[in-house]
Amino acid sequence: MNEIVFRIAGAGQEEELQKILSSRYSMGFREKGRNDEIYFDTFDWRLFNNNLILVYSDSEFTLKEYVNNKKIARDSSKNNLKKYFPNTFKSEVLRKSLSNLIQLRALIPICSCKKGYSLFKLMNEDQKTIAILSIEELVISNDLNKSFTEKIFHLSSIKGYDKEFEKIEKIIIGLGLTVLHRNYLAYIYEHFGREPGAYSAKVSIRFLPDMFTSEAVRIILSKLVDIIIECEAGIKKDIDIEFLHDYRVSVRKARVILSELKSYLPESVTAEFKQILIELGNQTNQLRDLDVYMLKKATYESYLPEVLKKELNPLFDQIKKERQSTFRKLKRYLNSETYKNNVLQLGYLLEEDYVSDSERGKHGVLNVSKNVILKRYKKILKTGRTITSKSKDEELHELRLDCKKLRYLLELFASLYEESKINFLITQLKMLQDNLGDFNDLSVQQEKMELYLKNYKGNSKGEINLASVIGGLITSVHRKQLEARETFYETFRKFDSKENKKVIKDLFTISRDGK
C-alpha cells in the first residue's frame, strides 16, 4: 500500500487542494473516529535501531516495521503496566520477535499520540473508492508530559489503484505541501529534543590522530559522565537492571582511562575524579551483585530435577528481599545531596582547560593510544602464557581484568584505526573475555553458595532439603568451572595466534619516524 503524510499550511492551501481533488474525483465522507496510540521502546532504542515500532492502540499491541508500517505481530494484552518485557506478552509470535533483541531491557512508553480523524473516500467515475484521505488532529505528548498539537493529512491508496494514487501524490507535491516522513514517529520524537537512537552505552567518538591527548581524555570522560547521569532516573525508577549495568560500565571505563592515561592530566584532577568514581562504584556494587544473582534462578533450576526445583524458592525469596532493601538504599543515596555534589564536581573537573597545563598533555592521541594498548597487550600475552594447571584461580581473574581494560581502550580509541582490523582484534579479545568471564562468574557463584551454606542454620526438613540442593548445585557449578578452566588453554592459544600478533603489530607499533 502506498501512503503519504503531509501538512497543509493554512486554509488557503486546503481550499486549493479540495478544489483540485474535487475536479477530478468525487469525495464522500466515510467515517470519523478517535484513535489513541502509545509508542514503546527500550531506553537505548533497541526497536528503533532495528527498524521496529511497538504501538499500543485499539486495545492491542502491534509490532511493526518502522519504514513501511508492515505488521509483524499483535498482542491483546491490556496497557496496564508501566513497563513490559518480552515475557509479559501473551502472543508467542511477539515474544519470539522481541526476546533476542530486548533481552534484559524493559519496554517503556516513549510518547503518546491522541488522534481524532475524519476519513474521506476519493472516488472515480464509477463511484469506486480509489484512495482514502484522512484528516487527523494529533495531540502528541512525551514521557515528561509535554505536548503539542498538529493537523496532518494522510493519503492512502486502495490495492490495485496505485496509478491514481501517484497522480494525486503529484498534485500534492505540485502544490508545495510539506511531506512528512511516512511514519511520523521520528518527527514526533525530534520535536521533544530527544533524538531516537541517540542514547547508547557504547561510546564512539571520532578522534583526529594529532588531537591533544588531554583533550581527548576530557572528551571521553565527559561522554561517560553524561551516560552516568542519563542512567540515574532509570535506576531510581527501577525500570530494568541494565540502567545500573550501563552506569557501572561507564564508571569502570572512566577509571580505566584515568589509570591508563594518568600522566596526561593534572595529578590533583585525576586523584579527585578517581575518588568520586570509586565511591560511585562502591555504592552500586551490592545491588549489581544481587541483580546478577537473581538472574541465576532459572539457570539453577535447570540444573535440578523437577522434584527439587521448588526447593530453591526460599533462597531466592531471601535474595529478592535483600535486593529490594539494597535498591532502596541506593535510591536514597542517588537522591542525596552528597551524590548530587559528587556528580557536579565531576562536571567541574572536566570544565577546566588542561591543555595549557602540561607539555605531555599535548602529545598526539594516536601515538599515546598505541603505546597504552600495546603495553596492555604485552602484559596479557605474557601473563596468559605463564598460566598452567598449577596456577591459582586468582591469576585468571587478574587476566580477566586486564582483558577488560584492553577492551575498553580498543573500543574508546577505535576511530583512530582501520575499522576491519580493530574489529577483528575486538572479536578475538571477546572470545578470550567470554571464557574468562564464564570462569569468573562460576567462581563467584560457587563462593556465594558456599558462604550461604556455611552460615546456614536450618534444621527443619524443608531447610535440610534446601541445604542439600545447594550442595548439589555447588557441585554442578564447580564442574562447569573446571570445564571453563580447561577450555582456557585452547582459547588463549587461539588468542596468542600469529595472525593476531601481526595485526597488533601492524596497528600499534610506532615506527621510528614517529608515525
Next chain:
Amino acid sequence: MKIISVYNIKGGVGKTTICVNLASIAAHEGFRTLLVDLDPQGAASFYFRIKPVKKLGSKKFLSSPKKVFKAVRGSDYENLDLIPASLSLRNLDIRLTEMKKSQSQLSAVLKQFENDYDIIFIDSPPNITLLSENIFNASDMMIIPVIPTTLSVLAYEKLIKFLKEKKYKKLHTSLLLSMVEMRKTMQKLTIEKLLKDKENMFNTRIPYKTEIERMGVYREPVVVKHPRLKVTKLFMELWDEVKTIIELKVVMKKVH
C-alpha cells in the same frame, strides 16, 4: 486457505449474487477474502464497481505471478479484494488445452495467494470447458445454485454424474436452492423430490427477491445495503453452513 466456487452450467441462477454476498459476509467476519471473477460477463466486478483489467491476458495469468498480483483490486470493503473479470481471459480455455497438467493450472495460480488470503471465492462462467475442470480441481467446496424446476434439476444431476466420474479428491459439492418461489407448485414438488433423493443440499434456501435483482442498480452487495432484511439473514445462515462443512471436511481428513 480454502477455495469456494459457485458454479452452474446454466446462467441466470444466482451464481454471482451468491458469490458476492457470501464473500462480503466472510470479509466482514475478518477472513481475508479474494473474489476471482472468471465469468467474462463480469457481473461480480460490476457490482463492486471495479473495471476489468486490460493487461492481464491468459498467458500472463497462467505464468506470471507478478502480473496476477498486480491485477488484484481492493474493494470498498475491508478484507475483501477482487481479481476483476477480463475479456482477455476469454482465451484461457484454449491456452489451457495447449498445456501439460491442463486441469491443475488454476490451482497452481491460486496457490500463490496462500499466505495472503484465508478464502478465495470463484465466480465461474456458465459453461463446461477445460477452465471449468480447473475450477472443479482447485475448489474445496462448490456451491451449485439450482432453481427448483425439472430442467434445472436434470442439468444438476448430469453435472454430479460427471463430477463423480472425474473423482476430484478434495471437492465437496452442495446444491443450493436459489431464486425459490414457494407459491409456485412446480417448485414445491421439485423440492420435495430433491429432499427424498437425499442430495447434498444446503438447508438454507435463497428466495427470489427484488432486492437481490436491484443489486445491479445500486451496485452494492445486498448484505451491505440491507443488513436487516431477511434475505441478509439467510445469506448469513448459508455462510454458517458453508463454514461448518469445510471445517467438517478438515476434521474428517485428519481421521484418515
